[in-house]
Amino acid sequence: MRGEVAIVGYGRTPYSRAKPGEPVLNVDEYIAWAADLALQKAGMSKNDFDGQGLGVSHAEVAHTVNWSAATAENLGISPQVLLRADQGGASAASMLIRAAAMIHAGIVDRVLVVGADTPLNIPSVAPGLPLSPERTRGVYWDFQGPFGVMGASAQFALVQTRYMHEHALTSEQLGKIAVSARYHASLNPGAIYRKPFTLDEYMNSRMLSDPIRLLDCVPIVNGGLAYIVTSGKTARSITDKPVYLRGFGEINNYYHGSRALPDITTTGFVQSAPQAMKMAGVQHKDINFFQPYDDYPFIAMMTIEDFGFCNKGEGGRFVEEHDLSFNGDFPMSTDGGQLSGGQPGGAIGGFMPLVEAVTQLRGEAGVRQVKNANIGAACGFGGIPYGRPGRSCISLILGTEP
Amino acid sequence: MADLGQSKPLPDITDLTRPFWTAAKNGKLVLQKCQRCATFNFHPKPWCIECGSRELQWTAAKPSGTVYSYTVSRTVAMNSPAWAAEMPLILCLIDLDDGARLYGQVTGCRAEDIRIGMRVDVHFEDISDEAGIPKFRPALQPATAG
Ligand SMILES: [Zn+2]
Numbered sequence: 001m002r003g004e005v006a007i008v009g010y011g012r013t014p015y016s017r018a019k020p021g022e023p024v025l026n027v028d029e030y031i032a033w034a035a036d037l038a039l040q041k042a043g044m045s046k047n048d049f050d051g052q053g054l055g056v057s058h059a060e061v062a063h064t065v066n067w068s069a070a071t072a073e074n075l076g077i078s079p080q081v082l083l084r085a086d087q088g089g090a091s092a093a094s095m096l097i098r099a100a101a102m103i104h105a106g107i108v109d110r111v112l113v114v115g116a117d118t119p120l121n122i123p124s125v126a127p128g129l130p131l132s133p134e135r136t137r138g139v140y141w142d143f144q145g146p147f148g149v150m151g152a153s154a155q156f157a158l159v160q161t162r163y164m165h166e167h168a169l170t171s172e173q174l175g176k177i178a179v180s181a182r183y184h185a186s187l188n189p190g191a192i193y194r195k196p197f198t199l200d201e202y203m204n205s206r207m208l209s210d211p212i213r214l215l216d217c218v219p220i221v222n223g224g225l226a227y228i229v230t231s232g233k234t235a236r237s238i239t240d241k242p243v244y245l246r247g248f249g250e251i252n253n254y255y256h257g258s259r260a261l262p263d264i265t266t267t268g269f270v271q272s273a274p275q276a277m278k279m280a281g282v283q284h285k286d287i288n289f290f291q292p293y294d295d296y297p298f299i300a301m302m303t304i305e306d307f308g309f310c311n312k313g314e315g316g317r318f319v320e321e322h323d324l325s326f327n328g329d330f331p332m333s334t335d336g337g338q339l340s341g342g343q344p345g346g347a348i349g350g351f352m353p354l355v356e357a358v359t360q361l362r363g364e365a366g367v368r369q370v371k372n373a374n375i376g377a378a379c380g381f382g383g384i385p386y387g388r389p390g391r392s393c394i395s396l397i398l399g400t401e402p
Numbered sequence: 403m404a405d406l407g408q409s410k411p412l413p414d415i416t417d418l419t420r421p422f423w424t425a426a427k428n429g430k431l432v433l434q435k436c437q438r439c440a441t442f443n444f445h446p447k448p449w450c451i452e453c454g455s456r457e458l459q460w461t462a463a464k465p466s467g468t469v470y471s472y473t474v475s476r477t478v479a480m481n482s483p484a485w486a487a488e489m490p491l492i493l494c495l496i497d498l499d500d501g502a503r504l505y506g507q508v509t510g511c512r513a514e515d516i517r518i519g520m521r522v523d524v525h526f527e528d529i530s531d532e533a534g535i536p537k538f539r540p541a542l543q544p545a546t547a548g
Pocket of ligand 1: 438439440450454
């Protein structure tokens with residue numbers, strides 16, 4: 001399936017922190033806005049998706065049953081195939097793989113994939129705790145909330161502490177990732193936090209859950225993203241800049257070691273990345289930029305090493321020894337990532353690595369453009385399982401040639 | 403949904419999970435044990451995640467373990483503000499001696515003293531008329547071999 005499908009359009013709405021006085025859009029409005037941007041980019045209309053595919057990412061904000069079909073109703077599209085992903089921050093990547101399989105099978109020729117969320121519109125009792133049923137109900141919550149688990153920061157802090165016990169990693173090395181993301185955000189008008197900060201400012205930021213600091217954490221926003229994927233043939237007929245899906249790898253509910261007592265310092269990318277690169281026929285040296293799922297610098301660092309850019313345990317040193325900026329020797333999170341760009345809900349942040357990879361490969365990244373970008377890697381990372389780092393780990397290799 | 407603003411969260415107790423909460427209320431740590439492959443499971447599952455057997459039996463587990471990892475939470479996030487009074491809060495992943503891992507608060511330990519590899523013993527706190535919850539504190543006796 002290498003190079004059989006291509007992305008021909010993408011959209012990313014402006015994000016909002018829903019400050020007083022700002023207009024408050026709902027999730028359906030953000031979906032339509034993002035879809036509109038993607039359709040404009042592709043030179044297509046919503047009617048091109050009648051009888052084709054529509055993919056809808058999970059969102060946290062309350063939505064109806066049959067939400068993918070209801071979204072089709074809201075958009076006035078009559079698709080043959082509905083895709084729905086509930087893989088958190090891996091949802092955008094997983095729908096690309098599902099869409100590619102549908103196109104490969106000849107069931108449809110093209111799929112419009114949308115995602116939006118408005119977590120800031122949900123009443124919240126504590127930072128990051130909107131009162132949505134899935135945050136505060138069910139066995140998963142019952143065995144964490146009452147036990148004193150302070151959300152993702154505490155969950156990832158536990159992984160990071162263990163990692164730092166087993167491997168050499170300094171806070172300064174992780175700080176470099178955060179500083180670099182903010183630098184890229186300063187070059188991206190769409191990023192939510194754009195004022196650069198220094199390593200000292202990172203180091204002096206408030207400790208939230210040792211060893212995770214305030215500037216390690218992703219800011220939540222309202223917003224939406226979308227992309228359009230078609231057969232290679234259709235892609236070539238509508239754009240001279242198709243971005244081909246050259247390879248993909250996916251693993252869900254990965255355990256490193258035993259299920260009862262796994263090693264939590266290694267993620268499923270050790271499985272999905274080699275799979276994607278083999279399918280794509282590329283090696284690490286061929287990859288011009290890397291867009292990890294970067295809700296925390298530590299997660300980005302672990303993804304670098306599990307993707308195989310360096311040996312296990314050497315991610316910190318790798319970060320220290322490379323220039324992560326768009327014009328450096330290892331361009332990474334070139335849009336400012338989620339860290340400084342903002343995360344439109346846990347699920348929708350996963351569109352950002354993919355959309356930025358496509359932006360770069362089309363040469364449309366403006367002042368943050370990576371020179372001669374022909375092959376890029378992007379990641380989806382979704383969900384936090386009990387006591388482990390990531391439920392879904394998806395690796396994508398995209399390129400300007402099939 | 404509980405009123406998370408006023409009090410710490412309480413579990414929705416179901417038939418699947420009731421034995422755990424009731425035992426903890428009575429000062430005992432019980433886990434599901436697979437009758438086919440002897441794996442201890444946590445948190446409660448519909449079948450054994452190692453072998454797929456539905457023959458799981460609530461079984462007393464040794465009330466001791468080792469700190470696999472730790473964090474010191476200094477501010478409330480994604481949980482009830484009622485936890486604020488307990489900050490800083492030491493949250494650990496505890497590897498029980500019977501071979502299951504769980505999130506657990508360690509009490510009776512200064513934040514600067516918590517360590518990976520620390521031996522801990524379980525104790526229980528009443529959280530409602532129906533439920534208790536296991537917490538941990540540094541073990542009184544030094545670790546034995548292993
Ligand atoms: Zn079993």
